[in-house]
Amino acid sequence: MSRSVVVTGSTSGIGLAIATAFAEAGDNIVINGFGNADEIKAIVARLESLSKGGAIYHSADMTKPAEIADLIETAAKTFGTVDVLVNNAGIQHVEKIEDFPTEKWDQIIAINLSSSFHTMRAAIPLMKARKHGRIINIASAHGLVASPFKSAYVAAKHGILGLTKTAALELAEFGVTVNAICPGYVLTPLVEKQIPDTAKARGMTEEQVKSEVILKAQPTREFVKAEEIGALSLYLASDAARQVTGTHISIDGGWTAA
Numbered sequence: 001m002s003r004s005v006v007v008t009g010s011t012s013g014i015g016l017a018i019a020t021a022f023a024e025a026g027d028n029i030v031i032n033g034f035g036n037a038d039e040i041k042a043i044v045a046r047l048e049s050l051s052k053g054g055a056i057y058h059s060a061d062m063t064k065p066a067e068i069a070d071l072i073e074t075a076a077k078t079f080g081t082v083d084v085l086v087n088n089a090g091i092q093h094v095e096k097i098e099d100f101p102t103e104k105w106d107q108i109i110a111i112n113l114s115s116s117f118h119t120m121r122a123a124i125p126l127m128k129a130r131k132h133g134r135i136i137n138i139a140s141a142h143g144l145v146a147s148p149f150k151s152a153y154v155a156a157k158h159g160i161l162g163l164t165k166t167a168a169l170e171l172a173e174f175g176v177t178v179n180a181i182c183p184g185y186v187l188t189p190l191v192e193k194q195i196p197d198t199a200k201a202r203g204m205t206e207e208q209v210k211s212e213v214i215l216k217a218q219p220t221r222e223f224v225k226a227e228e229i230g231a232l233s234l235y236l237a238s239d240a241a242r243q244v245t246g247t248h249i250s251i252d253g254g255w256t257a258a
């Protein structure tokens with residue numbers, strides 16, 4: 001039977017790859033995020049053609065709790081419930097703490113951390129009622145270790161691991177697992193956009209940032225592929241992963257082993 005899967009921030013990058021993986025598994029998909037209306041329509045049509053189930057788009061802004069509640073309600077109304085919730089929406093800003101704009105701090109904490117609290121708050125009663133559910137939080141290697149100039153991002157990603165563990169304990173007896181995935185660098189628009197700012201903050205060229213900062217962090221010297229995070233999400237959502245809860249899985253080319 002097709003599951004009902006909500007993926008926040010899925011009009012691009014990792015979220016889109018996760019939505020695609022679940023569509024290929026035959027599930028109903030709710031995508032979310034910003035973007036050009038025609039491109040979003042094309043994504044929904046492609047997901048529908050891949051899946052045995054349906055696909056819809058919801059425009060909730062992850063800084064707005066009422067819109068987030070409506071996203072979960074719409075998913076439940078359209079596809080009967082929410083079986084799998086993937087909290088993926090995220091943004092980045094690279095700057096020294098003393099120059100970091102206060103509003104950027106607030107926005108990153110809202111999108112990268114608080115939005116997951118709001119989606120969970122709305123989805124947990126649905127999952128508890130059915131004694132089944134899967135919550136997957138897309139954290140980061142930056143949930144485990146820090147890098148300079150990414151204060152808000154690193155703080156939010158460390159926070160999401162705490163939220164993951166707390167929710168897992170609250171839901172352990174209800175057939176609902178809660179886990180985080182900690183990816184290393186994936187070449188998505190989020191990473192491409194931070195290369196010029198990192199170059200500026202570190203006084204390097206953009207090429208030096210790619211080779212000496214980004215890929216230097218990953219012993220494999222390769223980017224993680226978004227599709228690989230889709231495959232890991234499918235595993236965490238599977239029955240085989242029913243005893244995996246309250247933890248994180250790194251997919252970072254060895255970054256956090258060092």
Ligand code: NAD
Pocket residue numbers: 008009010011012013014015032033034035060061062063088089090091111112138139140141182183184185186187188189190191
């Ligand atoms: P991306 O920029 O390609 O995609 C981000 C998505 O979030 C887009 O769909 C965008 O529209 C959406 N989004 C942004 N602000 C939003 C808002 N206010 N409301 C709703 N949607 C919003 O980025 P990505 O690299 O695919 O990142 C996805 C997640 O993976 C993020 O949480 C990011 O922190 C995490 N991550 C990325 C990397 C990487 O190297 N790319 C590494 C580790 C973790």
